[in-house]
Amino acid sequence: MAFEYAPAPESTAIVDIRASYGLFVNGEFTDPVDGTPFKVINPATEEVLAEVVEAGPTDVDQAVRAARAAYQDVWSRLSGADRAKYLYRIARIIQERSREIAVLESIDNGKPIRESRDFDIPLAAAHFFYHAGWADKLPHAGLGPNPRPLGVAAQVIPWNFPLLMLAWKIAPALACGNTVVLKPAETTPLTALLFGEICQQADLPSGVVNIVTGAGATGRALVEHEDVDKVAFTGSTEVGRAIARAAAGSHKKLTLELGGKAANIVFDDAALDQAVEGIVNGIFFNQGHVCCAGSRLLVQESVADELLGKLKRRMALLRVGDPLDKNTDIGAINSSAQLDRIRELSEVGDFEGAERWTAPCPLPDRGFWFAPTIFTGVSQAHRIAREEIFGPVLSVLTFRTPAEAVEKANNTPYGLSAGVWTEKGSRILWLADRLRAGVVWANTFNQFDPASPFGGYKESGYGREGGRHGLEAYLA
Numbered sequence: 001m002a003f004e005y006a007p008a009p010e011s012t013a014i015v016d017i018r019a020s021y022g023l024f025v026n027g028e029f030t031d032p033v034d035g036t037p038f039k040v041i042n043p044a045t046e047e048v049l050a051e052v053v054e055a056g057p058t059d060v061d062q063a064v065r066a067a068r069a070a071y072q073d074v075w076s077r078l079s080g081a082d083r084a085k086y087l088y089r090i091a092r093i094i095q096e097r098s099r100e101i102a103v104l105e106s107i108d109n110g111k112p113i114r115e116s117r118d119f120d121i122p123l124a125a126a127h128f129f130y131h132a133g134w135a136d137k138l139p140h141a142g143l144g145p146n147p148r149p150l151g152v153a154a155q156v157i158p159w160n161f162p163l164l165m166l167a168w169k170i171a172p173a174l175a176c177g178n179t180v181v182l183k184p185a186e187t188t189p190l191t192a193l194l195f196g197e198i199c200q201q202a203d204l205p206s207g208v209v210n211i212v213t214g215a216g217a218t219g220r221a222l223v224e225h226e227d228v229d230k231v232a233f234t235g236s237t238e239v240g241r242a243i244a245r246a247a248a249g250s251h252k253k254l255t256l257e258l259g260g261k262a263a264n265i266v267f268d269d270a271a272l273d274q275a276v277e278g279i280v281n282g283i284f285f286n287q288g289h290v291c292c293a294g295s296r297l298l299v300q301e302s303v304a305d306e307l308l309g310k311l312k313r314r315m316a317l318l319r320v321g322d323p324l325d326k327n328t329d330i331g332a333i334n335s336s337a338q339l340d341r342i343r344e345l346s347e348v349g350d351f352e353g354a355e356r357w358t359a360p361c362p363l364p365d366r367g368f369w370f371a372p373t374i375f376t377g378v379s380q381a382h383r384i385a386r387e388e389i390f391g392p393v394l395s396v397l398t399f400r401t402p403a404e405a406v407e408k409a410n411n412t413p414y415g416l417s418a419g420v421w422t423e424k425g426s427r428i429l430w431l432a433d434r435l436r437a438g439v440v441w442a443n444t445f446n447q448f449d450p451a452s453p454f455g456g457y458k459e460s461g462y463g464r465e466g467g468r469h470g471l472e473a474y475l476a
């Protein structure tokens with residue numbers, strides 16, 4: 001039986017959202033030259049939060065110029081130890097302002113406060129701390145005796161982990177001596193703009209970090225700008241392909257972090273209750289808006305019924321609703337467009353003959369919501385087994401032998417992550433050798449650490465972020 005909880009809403013008093021924002025260029029919030037305003041809404045209530053700028057080509061050009069000047073005149077001349085001090089200061093300010101940032105992130109993105117408070121923001125700070133440690137040790141990173149920065153980095157990020165993706169991009173770039181122009185996603189620009197304030201508070205030299213808001217056209221103007229030396233993109237495979245085509249033949253160094261369709265593989269000897277927690281974390285964390293989500297459950301046939309019974313009982317306890325309530329497990333879908341995509345692919349699942357089961361949880365009347373859902377009877381040919389749904393929807397397939405599990409797990413154009421649940425250590429190693437995925441989690445899922453490189457194979461992109469390997473993307 002589910003417990004009844006009284007609402008425990010986090011106060012929003014700590015957050016100060018302005019009615020309108022400019023762009024953060026050369027250390028100042030500036031009015032756009034050829035940008036136009038657009039509105040940002042709270043996906044849990046559909047209320048307008050603020051007006052921000054869709055930066056035009058001239059705005060983007062000014063940001064790149066500011067980054068170039070800061071690179072030449074200041075940042076590339078500082079010692080690694082001096083750069084480290086700024087990164088360390090930024091990390092400390094993120095920690096000091098963590099509650100404010102977490103509330104703002106949940107309002108803007110729709111993710112539960114529990115996750116922004118305990119995952120997104122602490123991990124963003126950890127990335128700055130970690131890279132502060134590298135800034136004066138780059139000659140020891142195994143990339144040659146005197147690795148050099150590339151110059152100006154153009155960075156484009158998605159909406160699912162707004163501040164965390166910003167940290168993954170900006171921290172290594174700055175540690176390695178580059179300056180940046182970053183474009184947050186159009187639905188979630190507010191914590192990136194707050195990060196502009198944090199740069200001011202840290203006395204970061206003007207122009208080292210520039211934030212231009214906007215949608216696809218702004219992103220395109222940025223990554224195709226002639227005076228950027230590095231392009232780092234996280235987002236859909238489709239846009240990633242277009243960026244790779246545009247960058248082909250240029251001097252720009254490119255890293256792409258794209259989609260995924262990860263297999264979470266459960267063997268009959270696994271601790272099933274723990275596996276259920278891992279499955280729930282794998283697909284319902286952050287509403288399933290996770291590139292490395294365990295969106296394909298592969299369960300050994302002999303335990304499939306037992307496991308699915310346990311999973312459904314667990315899913316019935318998930319609380320969907322107000323992202324700012326500390327009891328909430330699953331928040332709002334980030335946008336109506338994303339909700340449409342999730343609904344559409346789920347309907348394809350019905351049409352193709354898979355069996356849908358939805359957790360019996362009430363949903364709020366306003367805002368964008370999708371109840372946790374699983375599809376059983378899924379075959380490998382189904383679109384819901386092949387395409388990324390990027391929502392709280394799990395496709396369940398079965399297997400009989402380890403070899404069949406590997407074959408099915410690898411039968412995807414993607415290759416970002418995978419999970420294995422078994423009591424046998426030798427089997428974990430055997431599988432990890434054979435799974436074509438950038439990360440393989442064993443008896444756990446969705447574990448992240450700044451010291452551990454993250455990235456994919458095949459259509460999940462190339463290059464790594466985090467760890468020693470992640471530095472390579474920002475050094476010549």
Ligand code: NAD
Nearest residue numbers: 157158184185215216219220235236239257258259260291
């Ligand atoms: P998206 O590709 O549409 O947008 C991502 C970002 O790119 C946004 O900031 C967007 O404004 C910008 N953009 C759009 N068109 C552009 C263009 N032509 N040139 C330059 N920039 C452009 O993706 P989305 O819908 O925002 O995010 C969901 C997708 O991102 C999913 O497929 C997910 O798997 C992927 N993703 C991958 C990772 C990873 O680490 N591999 C992480 C998060 C999300």
